[in-house]
Amino acid sequence: MIRLISLTTLLGLWQVAAWLSEPRRLPGPLLVFETILEEARSGALFSNLAITLARVIAAFVLAMSLGAAVGYVMGRNKIADRLLDPWLVALLNLPALVVIVLAYVWAGLTEAAAIGAVALNKLPNAVVVIREGARALDPQLEEMAQVFRFSPRARLRHVVLPQLAPYFAAATRSGLSLVWKIVLVVELLGRSNGVGFEINMAFQQFDMKLLFAYALPFVALMLGVETFLVQPLERHVARWRRGVAGRRGYA
């Protein structure tokens, strides 16, 4: 209910602002909605959304799997941590734009360069979060698994991954929003389709209603992913905490 009020207020403010300025600079909600319908009817909206979403997923999966592996090793091994930490700091502080431009210069204006550049931007964040999780692994459970001779597979599945799950969830949350924003930049700079490309077109033609017509559905799409995919998944992996509220002791 409160969310609905908040959203309606935002729409109202937008409409008022649109009345006060000229429609070329800030089109009103109705005009944008009409443009969205137009783009949807031609099919361009859906194909561009799908292309961008596919890039987001590819870059995200690549960054998370690589980042989880590197982060785990750094969290468990002091030498690896010291060895890789300066690289991590460098990568964390490298502007996304520099990585993207370098990727396009070195690998050409290709799909692989685009996805690789996005993944490389997300990678250090995933490494940092998973490294924190690997450092916090419970040594008592590790010993238990050792005494009971758990297989490496069982150790990973039943002991390590459940402890890393909250860190994966945190990295996913911050990661998805970061990745999709960078994907738009990558598309703007070197791709000929996707939401970022369309926004670039809108900018060049100074067509603000087209810009909104692509930006808003994409924000809605990512909100949907967060609400209907990420959050339920988070609840599912944390189901054992229900009623326990995360306490570790025994009653």
Place this chain on the structure above:
Amino acid sequence: MSPAGGAASLDVAVTHKDHTSADGRPLRALDELRLTLPIGKAGALVGPSGCGKTTLLRLIAGLDHDYAGHIRLPAHGRLGMVFQEPRLLPWRSVADNIRIAAPEATEQEVAALLDDLSLAEHAAHYPGELSLGLARRAALARALAIKPDLLLLDEPLVSLDAALARELRDKIAALIDEKRITTLVVTHDLSEAIALADRIFLLSPRPARVMTTLDIPTPRGRLGKEAAQALETQAHDALASARRPL
């Protein structure tokens, strides 16, 4: 060194085991500690707190390899252990905790163990929903499920109230008798040791060595009150004489 299996008894011969103190000096935890426990027997390590009982248990469990000497585990050296903290996987149910630790146990065996330890109604509960007493029992069920050649119990009754402790003690005694499991229990409580063990190893204060070995003549649990008291007095005397400066 790491413990090897294949013996007809648990054989411990630790020449020495050192810890490093906070200021970097070596601290001797175990010194010339030798003990033997035949297969099928229950032994108890008894000594003042901080004497190195848990250190010794960790060496036997293979969790610490940094010592001089050797340890031979009975039979195939398969270990079951109940830690002081139950160390159950909090994200798995009680029954799953048992299944994961003992993948070769059949469903009937798991159900029988849950029954034996009065855990059947808690099989689907998560460890966080259990009391400490129930969690200990679940940890014991897990250790028994792997059909261990040696069962290690680290203070299995500590922080339980008296009635609950007695109940669990009798349960453990009955189970290790029935299944003839070679068992080594760490405790600071002599009466607990007398109730559970066939052989008691009295340890000296740090650095720990075995001061006296007491064999309990009658089967566990059937020792008369007077006989138990006599044993307790004998053990107390031994402990007291060890503390007296020579």
